[in-house]
Amino acid sequence: GQNIDQPTEMTATEGAIVQINCTYQTSGFNGLFWYQQHAGEAPTFLSYNVLDGLEEKGRFSSFLSRSKGYSYLLLKELQMKDSASYLCAALDSNYQLIWGAGTKLIIKP
């Protein structure tokens, strides 16, 4: 079956760095997405990786290893507004998104 695993909840301190891991098993693979979702709002796009390696975009970076079925989202210089759920989703061979349950990130002052 298809499956996405990510931690349920993480806590970090304002100004610090946090890494949110995601492992996936899908029928075919056409890329991996990271989304940010604040409570009561639709997800917003953060990153897309289809090739191995690290993609940096400002304070956020995303890494992919296709051979390991593994990705992580790295958030630097954490701000209170980064408190949200972070959703990992893999695009399968039918171009359908397979979603993780999301990681709730709590930022403490």
Add this chain to the structure above:
Amino acid sequence: GAVVSQHPSWVICKSGTSVKIECRSLDFQATTMFWYRQFPKQSLMLMATSNEGSKATYEQGVEKDKFLINHASLTLSTLTVTSAHPEDSSFYICSAPTPTDLSEAFFGQGTRLTVV
């Protein structure tokens, strides 16, 4: 960039009535749109895949006759919740992959449905 507009953002309806949610792709043609439902503190659950000009594909456990999907044009897909019940209260979100750039799957703003 490509935008998906979803309307309404929130709706309250009486039990037994029907509610229609619209999802429009504003500057690109969407042959496919995905409809999701999200209960509080849970992940997005795919309900159905809407295909322009043909029948929608429903996920297992989703009632076709209750959640009517119409994708009559390349820019509009609608989800109608028929004979709504309180347990249908949820956050409904549509998304559309762009036809040439898979780097983003664009989401509508979401519709919060409350059935009383």
